[in-house]
Amino acid sequence: MGVLLSLLAAICYGTSDFAAGIGGRRGDAGAVAIIAQPITLVAAVVAVLVVSPPAPTASALWWGAAAGVASGVGTLALYRGLATARMSVVAPLSGVLTAAIPVVVGALLGDRLPWLAWVGVGIAVPAALLVSLVPDDSGRARHSGVVEGVIAGVGFALLFIALAQTGTDAGAWPLVPTQAVSVVVVVAAAIPHARRPAREAWGPSLRPGLLTGVLGGAAALAYLSATGFGQLAVVAVITALYPAVTVLMARFIEHERWAPLQLVGLVAAVVAVVLIGIG
Numbered sequence: 001m002g003v004l005l006s007l008l009a010a011i012c013y014g015t016s017d018f019a020a021g022i023g024g025r026r027g028d029a030g031a032v033a034i035i036a037q038p039i040t041l042v043a044a045v046v047a048v049l050v051v052s053p054p055a056p057t058a059s060a061l062w063w064g065a066a067a068g069v070a071s072g073v074g075t076l077a078l079y080r081g082l083a084t085a086r087m088s089v090v091a092p093l094s095g096v097l098t099a100a101i102p103v104v105v106g107a108l109l110g111d112r113l114p115w116l117a118w119v120g121v122g123i124a125v126p127a128a129l130l131v132s133l134v135p136d137d138s139g140r141a142r143h144s145g146v147v148e149g150v151i152a153g154v155g156f157a158l159l160f161i162a163l164a165q166t167g168t169d170a171g172a173w174p175l176v177p178t179q180a181v182s183v184v185v186v187v188a189a190a191i192p193h194a195r196r197p198a199r200e201a202w203g204p205s206l207r208p209g210l211l212t213g214v215l216g217g218a219a220a221l222a223y224l225s226a227t228g229f230g231q232l233a234v235v236a237v238i239t240a241l242y243p244a245v246t247v248l249m250a251r252f253i254e255h256e257r258w259a260p261l262q263l264v265g266l267v268a269a270v271v272a273v274v275l276i277g278i279g
Helices: 002-026 029-051 058-084 087-108 115-131 146-166 175-193 198-202 206-226 232-239 242-252 260-278
Strands: 133-135 141-143
Touching: 002 029, 002 058, 002 206, 002 232, 002 242, 029 058, 029 175, 029 206, 058 087, 058 146, 058 175, 087 115, 087 146, 087 232, 087 242, 087 260, 115 260, 146 175, 146 206, 146 232, 175 206, 206 232, 232 260, 242 260
Parallel strands: none
Antiparallel strands: 133 141
């Protein structure tokens, strides 16, 4: 069950990120974030009302709030990267870090991993470097979306780590402070940068923003549920497969091309995630 829930979270996160990138390109990345984040909060509140879990502990709520800060920072970086850089660079780079960091933290917290998982972590580092190289018009390699990808990856890794610490006894309650804090962080940072006039920025961003919010809320709920069935390293790594969904959609819907070095990096990133997951 944990594997299935983690895969569901990965599919929802990947599709949500693709929708955010499309909305940012056709409209405004800040507008997409402002629209999407409140929807994730509504989704968390609805989940609490439907499931009616026991009252949460103070610790679960504080961990949820910490997850919200990480989510907000990671979301801002990811949306900016998907809108202004290549999806097939930002998404895998953030995904590799999202996968590798929880593995290390999980090991420090007591998760026991075999050598195969550590091989995967070692492969993830050069994979992150290769996937960030994109040829420009002159045929030379240049960096594109690396900063956004790194910040997003660290932010989402901390999100996964914090949510795993909340436990599942309180059901979806920890997601309420997570999404509430994330809304404050994202909206406060995005409003000053939202383009004017409003009609030009918000019109094309509305439907992608709504889709991003709904899928993001579903992904967070699926991930939180998955943490009750497996170790942090395993659940986080499987969920971190989400860039594969984004990259595939970018390739076949937006027709983005993969440079040779980038393709090697993408393959290495997939191998790294698979080895970590198997381990």
